[in-house]
Every structure is written in C-alpha cells, then in structure tokens.
Amino acid sequence: MSLAFSRVLRSSKRPSAKWTFSLRTMSSGSTLSDINPSKLVVKRNENPKSLPPSSQLKFGHTFSDHMLTIPWTQESGWGTPQIQPYGPLSLEPSCTVLHYAQTIFEGMKAYKDPEGKIRMFRPDMNMKRMNTSAHRIALPQFDGTALFELIKELVRLDKNWIPTEPGHSLYVRPTLIGTQKAIGVGPPNEALLFVILSPAGPYYPEGFKPIALYGTTEFVRAAPGGTGAFKLGVNYAPGILPQKFAAKQGYAQNLWLHGPEHYLTEVGTMNLFIAFHKEGGGIELATPPLDGMILPGVTRDSVLTLAREHAAGVRPIPGLPKDLTVSERPVTMAEVKEASLTGKLAELFGAGTAAVISPVDRIGYQGEDVHIPTGKDGMGPVSRHIWTELIGRQTGAIPSDWSVVI
Secondary structure, eight states: OOOOHHHHHHHTHHHHHHHHHHHHHHOOOOOBOOOOGGGGGEEOOSSOOOOOOOOOTTTTTTOOEEEEEEEEEETTEOOOOEESOOOOOOOTTTHHHHHOEEEEOOEEEEEEEEOOOOOEEEEHHHHHHHHHHHHHTOOOOOOHHHHHHHHHHHHHHHHGGGGSSSSOOOEEEEEEEOOOBBSSOOOSEEEEEEEEEEEEOOTTTTTOOOOOEEEEESOOOOOOSSTTTTBGGGTTGGGHHHEEEEEEEEEEEEEEEETTOOOEEEEETBBEEEEEEEETEEEEEOOOSSSSSSSSHHHHHHHHHHHHHHHTTSSSSTTTTTEEEEEEEEOOOHHHHHHHHHEEEEEEEETTTTEEEEEEEEEETEEEEEEEEOOOOSTTHHHHHHHHHHHHHTHHHOOOOEEOOO
C-alpha cells in the first residue's frame, strides 16, 4: 500500500465519524407505536431454578429464569412487551437475521451493593449506543428510557440471580434481530428485541493475570467507512479465526493493527489504553480516537472521564500519578516498541464491560515480543487505581451518579 493511499485511509476516518453522528441525530418522524412499559405482560416461570454456586459460574453459560421480548412490525411499530420464562425463540429459517446478520446487542451488568440494593452502571450510554447500532443496519430504533424501565422490571424479577460475592454480577444482554420471513437484502418489516440475564463471576477469579497479545496485521477488524464503531453481531464472527490463529502462536488475544503504519486500534473485543512515561516526569495515558473504526465503549468513556477529572484536580483518585496527561490520539506499534526499549512505556491495558480492566505484559510483533511492564499484582500505575475507582462506582461503594439504583 502506498503512503499516499495510507493518507487517504487516515483522512477518510473523519468524515466517517461525522456520518456516525448524523445517524444518531436523524429522526424519521414516524408515528408508529414506541416501546410502552405500561403494557408489560408478565408470565412467571412455574419451575424456577436456583443460582448455582459461584465456583460453577462460567461467563455466558448460565441464564436466569426469565427473559424479556418485544416484537416490532413495520405496520404497527413496537408491540406488547412480555417477560416470560427463559426458553427457545421461534424463528422461521427464512428470517433475515439468519442470512444477513441483522443483529445488534449490548452488554450491561447489575450488582448488589452492601445494603442489598440493585445497581446498574451508566445504562443510558448502552441505550444510546444500541439505538445508534440499530440505525446503522436499518433495524428499528426505540425509546431507550422505556426499554431500560422494562430491563429494570426483568432484573428485579430475577434479583435472586444476582451473585453477592465480590467481583460477581448479573450480565444483562439486550439484543435486537431482524425477523422478516423472506430472503432478500433490505430493511426488515419485522424485528424482535429480547433481553436475557446471565450470572457471572469475576473475569480474573484468582487475581489479575496479564495477557499476551498478537499484533495482528494479517486480518482486519474494521476499516474507514465500515461498521467497527457499532456493536453489531457481524463484527464479531470474523474475529474468531484470527483469535484461533493468535492462540496457536501462544497469545491470548489479537491486537488489531491498522494500515501500513500499524496503528493500534482495539484488543480483542476491548478498547485499548497505553501509558507512557513523559520526559521530565509524569505519565501520558493515550487511547486511539473515535475515528469511525473504534467502538465507543462505556468503560472506555469512564476511564477517560475519571483520568481527566483526576488530571484537572476535580476529583483526584488516590494513588494515581498527579502529573497525568490524557490523550485521544493515534499510536503506532513503532512508538510502543521504541517506548518499551527505552523504558518510557509504563503499561498497556484493555478496557471493557466483561473484564473492566485487562492488563497486558507482552505483544508478539513481527517475529519478536515487545515487553510491557506490569506490577506484582499484574497491573500498572494507572490501571490499578482506575480499576479500584471504577469497581467502587459500579458496586456503589463509591458514591456516583453513574451507578443507578433500580
């Protein structure tokens, strides 16, 4: 690829980001029925199960007694919301989701605080992002506040499925699929929104263990003008083969590199942060900008907000370096490698809903390992204290309006 073409790729990201914003602000002016929580119908499970012991909880493998379903049609809009026993969906083999991957989803968590109150973390951001994703692949949009009211009802009903042990939570998975019963590419005339719940243990049950990444140039996760900035099902299946390839090389996840410059983008399915020691002291915390290829993660935004408030002295975080610069800028593997060799690299970590913070200790790149510093606990000078603040806010141990009591 020529340098000139590379510059075109890089510059094309900015229009992509503006286009994404236009999708969020467009309105169809439709008068179809929106989601209405007052119409909720509840059918209780007559054979409820018990929450398994925490030692048996594997992420995404155990599900609660109930689920929420809301149908949609092009003629009438959103139909009657129903909480019903968890079970199979009835779909015809011609449904568009099965042929053209018309599906989006979100990932959220519910916690029980020390007083037994149920809390969820920044749900408004998930609802906003889900609507943005729906618009991107021509699925119906909805009133996010109304959907969250229904999610709260579902979580309250299955509150006994929320583990109370430290580090545990109830994972909430809203999903929207196209269900039109016809083969053909186009906006569906029918859709189904459903929400399921899964109790989950800590991502690192035995303490933080840094992971190794494979600097991936053979495969592409996202491209300018594509769908990388949206939480679509179609974005995830193509990453499975590269993950298997990385595992065969002895690495846990892919570090997605873009363009001939090998810009860092994401880690597996997580956002990415790099901390550099600054000349003269202090630390720069950098993350790739939202250029149309990066998913706007809730955890990403939370890390940035906490770090910026600390840097500005608005809300200092105990233990975090006082001289902290926060940057959203492109970072290349050449810069990371050079920083590793010269001792300027402080740490590198992923951030996402499942793991919250995932430290990295090495990157396989062009036939050799680039080593990343980690502390005795597996974390670094920034991630350690950001993680403590985040977990505190999520669980209600640290007061914050991000933590919504339901």
